[in-house]
Every structure is written in structure tokens, then in C-alpha cells.
Amino acid sequence: MTARTALSPEPVHHTLTSWYHRAARDLPWRREDCSAWGVLVSETMLQQTPVARVLPRWEEWMRRWPEPADTAQAPLAEILTVWDRLGYPRRALRLQQAAVAIVERHGGQVPQDVDQLRALPGVGEYTAAAVACFAFDQPEVVVDTNIRRVHARIFSGQALPGKTFTAEQRRLARDVFPDPQADGGQLACTWNIAAMELGALICTARSPACSACPVAKLCAWRLAGSPPPTEEQKTRGQSWVGTDRQVRGAIMAALRTGGTTARDDLLYGLPLPSADLDQRQRCLESLLADGLAEQREARIALPGAHPMC
């Protein structure tokens, strides 16, 4: 209904993929010799966590557990320790569950089919398409936060795509997608990664580097005079201090130091400004319910952690 592009996408395809070939970062999960499992690990870690912080954790993870079967057999305590402070530790839990499912259902090999990928724990629409495309060269339409923003600017002439991924945006992504059958899907796959890379390096959310942008002359937002985002398009940042997420993070950080901790010592000893004991108990209960912590007697530990005397 709104924001239909009047622009033909073909010139953008060529210009952007050409730019990608000379400007792309050399990331380990993009190397030709990276396994599909390595791609899945990277995509999971990159869900809401920036590249710079993922890099060392990915290297350590792949060194320890280079195959899904290795991850499936690892103690969860080790999984969560290597995950360290990447955030959202339920992702680490689900990544191990995905490894178990890959061993049980797919003979230890990451499936190529996008629907089978999508059925793995922690793998949603984005990650399934990304693994299918980046690991198996299948021309699936990939849409992440970068691509939504790049599309919004180049084709819709809007400063920002807004918070939610709408059906309209999904339609736009399909409309501007290169013909998957044209060249065996090669252009389509490069289009995905090139749009993501442009969003990460040039077409950033806050202060885009339009002067360095290869498609500035084709960009509908630029051609419209770069109008600022509307109030509707601005995303409201999550609060942090005092939230359950902060308390859960502090508990996990304490548990990662190793061994077991008396429940009361854990709850009272958290290095937090707030002393809300009810909140601390509630958060510990939620971590136990998630399977991210374990209680034996009155002691708390990471699941599968070796008991300490």
C-alpha cells in the first residue's frame, strides 16, 4: 500500500554486489572452508550481538566443538562458560539443542533444506534463510535488521524501517530479490550478503556514510532529500539498569566463575546496585526454569557443572 518503489532493482543489484566484492570484511565464517556448522554457530551468536564481540567466542567455540556432535555431547556448563558474555544465554542452550537435533534427525550433518533448518531450536526465519544461503548457496530471501533498513532507504525512501518486520517489508524484499534461477542463484546469494554488509558498514542506522555509498545515486531516500525518521520509525531502546535481564545476567556471571554456590550466598552476593531480594529470587527461579542453572540441595550451579567441595 505505502512505499512502493518506482525504482528498478536491477542497477542496484549490479552496483551493490560489485561493491561487496571489493569492500567485504574478511570474516572467518565467510571463508570458503568454513563448515555449515560454523555458519550456524556464527548466525546464532550474531542474533543481537555485534560482530566484534562474536569473533573471539566463535573461534573458541569452533576450536572446542568443530562438529555438531561435539557440541551435542559437551557439558552445558562448558557451553555457557564459552558463551561468556555474549548475552541471551538461552541462545547457547538452544544451539546445543540444535546440535542434538542435528545428530538425531540428520546424522550429524547440518540440513540444507530451509524448512528442516527452521525446525531446529533457536532457528527462526532469518537464521534458516541465512544458513541455506551462506552455507549451501541456496537463493533464499534473507531479511535481517540491516537489510530491512537498506531496503527502506533505497527502495521505499524512508529513513528507518520501523520496529516490527511487517508483511509489507517481506513483500518488498521478495520484489527486489534477484531472479533465483538466473545464474544458479549466485547473484541472489551475493545480494543478500551485500545488502547486509552495506547496512553494517555504510548504511548504518544512526549516521549513514552516504558519501561513501556505492548506490547513493540510486537511493530513494537520498533522492528525497534524506528526510529524518518519523516518531513512528524511531525505536524505543530497552531499559537495562534494574531490569530482570540485568539480574539474570549477574547471576549467570556469578555461576560462570565456577563450582557451586550456596543459594543464599548467590542471591545476597550479587554485585548489583539494587537489593531487591524478591527480584533476585524471581530471576533465579526463571533461570532454573529455563535450564540455565541447576539446584542441588541448597546449592546453585551451571547445569552439569562438576560439584565443588
Next chain:
DNA sequence: AAAGCGGGGCG
């Protein structure tokens, strides 16, 4: 469609 879920770094 909206809420909950981490954590750090940068303007």
C-alpha cells in the same frame, strides 16, 4: 503485534 530476553560500546 507485543513483550521478554544481555551486554557493551559509541556519539
Next chain:
DNA sequence: CGCCCAGCTTT
């Protein structure tokens, strides 16, 4: 101190 980051799951 607000905002952003290769999202997923649940309601």
C-alpha cells in the same frame, strides 16, 4: 545517557 546490534520464543 539514549541508541544500536546478522532475532527467537511465547503470549
